[in-house]
Amino acid sequence: MIELVDIAYVRSGAADLAGAVRFATEVVGLEHVDGPAGDTEPGVAHLRADGRHHCLAFVEGASGVIASAFTVADPGALALAETELETRGFTVRRGDADEARSRRVSEFVAFDDPFGNRIELVVGQQTLARPVRFGRGSGITEFGHLCLDAPDVAEAHRFWSTTFNVRASDWIGDAACLMRIDEVHHKLAVFQGERPGLCHVNFQVAELDDVFRNWHHLQEHDVVIEMGPGRHPQSGAVFLYFLGPEGLTYEYSYGVRRITDEAAWRPRYFDPAERGSIDMWLGPTQKPVTQPQLIPEGIHP
Numbered sequence: 001m002i003e004l005v006d007i008a009y010v011r012s013g014a015a016d017l018a019g020a021v022r023f024a025t026e027v028v029g030l031e032h033v034d035g036p037a038g039d040t041e042p043g044v045a046h047l048r049a050d051g052r053h054h055c056l057a058f059v060e061g062a063s064g065v066i067a068s069a070f071t072v073a074d075p076g077a078l079a080l081a082e083t084e085l086e087t088r089g090f091t092v093r094r095g096d097a098d099e100a101r102s103r104r105v106s107e108f109v110a111f112d113d114p115f116g117n118r119i120e121l122v123v124g125q126q127t128l129a130r131p132v133r134f135g136r137g138s139g140i141t142e143f144g145h146l147c148l149d150a151p152d153v154a155e156a157h158r159f160w161s162t163t164f165n166v167r168a169s170d171w172i173g174d175a176a177c178l179m180r181i182d183e184v185h186h187k188l189a190v191f192q193g194e195r196p197g198l199c200h201v202n203f204q205v206a207e208l209d210d211v212f213r214n215w216h217h218l219q220e221h222d223v224v225i226e227m228g229p230g231r232h233p234q235s236g237a238v239f240l241y242f243l244g245p246e247g248l249t250y251e252y253s254y255g256v257r258r259i260t261d262e263a264a265w266r267p268r269y270f271d272p273a274e275r276g277s278i279d280m281w282l283g284p285t286q287k288p289v290t291q292p293q294l295i296p297e298g299i300h301p
């Protein structure tokens with residue numbers, strides 16, 4: 001069993017790097033770490049939401065998710081994870097020094113999950129001591145979760161829960177499984193989708209008011225609101241999904257549940273056909289929850 005400590009980052013291709021960065025900073029509110037004074041790396045932009053050096057990296061090239069990353073405790077744990085994955089039949093690749101530098105980690109390994117989602121396990125993710133210089137006052141407090149797509153959610157849960165210390169917190173029929181690696185209700189979710197891909201990235205905000213202020217801000221800037229504001233019955237969080245450039249869906253949310261009594265929690269099963277199973281406020285949910293940012297053909301060697 002491989003112990004994940006936290007989510008680390010999402011790395012994504014951007015055909016229009018400057019446009020993706022502009023949206024992430026001016027609309028979403030993230031910090032562009034490699035500003036004029038930063039140690040810039042041509043063709044790569046790092047976006048920050050919390051203590052992590054970055055939680056989103058855009059790499060100039062074809063649009064679409066490149067990898068989703070999780071931290072493990074230390075180099076020993078990474079070596080064990082590498083062996084464990086190989087024993088289970090996965091092809092695991094060690095990142096080289098330049099790749100690790102670009103990710104601001106000391107070491108990492110990469111493999112594809114059974115559906116083709118590229119996953120990276122990292123150690124030594126760089127922390128920045130200085131406060132985040134948010135691009136806008138959107139109230140972001142942290143990178144909250146990442147959500148993948150897979151054609152078979154039950155099978156995806158089986159993979160994640162038997163390979164890693166990942167537990168199901170709640171199910172939405174066979175449409176989604178929300179999973180935790182610590183007290184937070186979910187830091188990883190898998191939604192049913194025809195192809196592997198990234199469903200969305202989530203940023204927690206400090207106050208309920210931030211969700212609504214951001215909603216107005218997004219509307220004023222003609223951003224496509226995919227769903228919300230609404231309230232998920234699973235985590236109890238008030239949410240707002242919106243579409244950024246390069247097909248990347250972002251989510252702001254406030255008030256995610258923490259599961260503090262691990263032994264007492266039993267996953268619940270919601271029926272996706274029940275009105276209110278996605279949004280307790282019964283807002284329109286015609287827009288599919290999943291508009292995955294697909295993995296471009298041939299991106300993985």
Ligand SMILES: O=C/C=C/C(C(=O)O)=C(/O)C(=O)O
Nearest residue numbers: 189232234235236237278289
């Ligand atoms: O469709 C249900 C989504 C649930 C949640 C939640 O309970 O917070 C999400 O964040 C999500 O996966 O988007």
Ligand SMILES: [Fe+2]
Nearest residue numbers: 145147202251
């Ligand atoms: Fe979410």
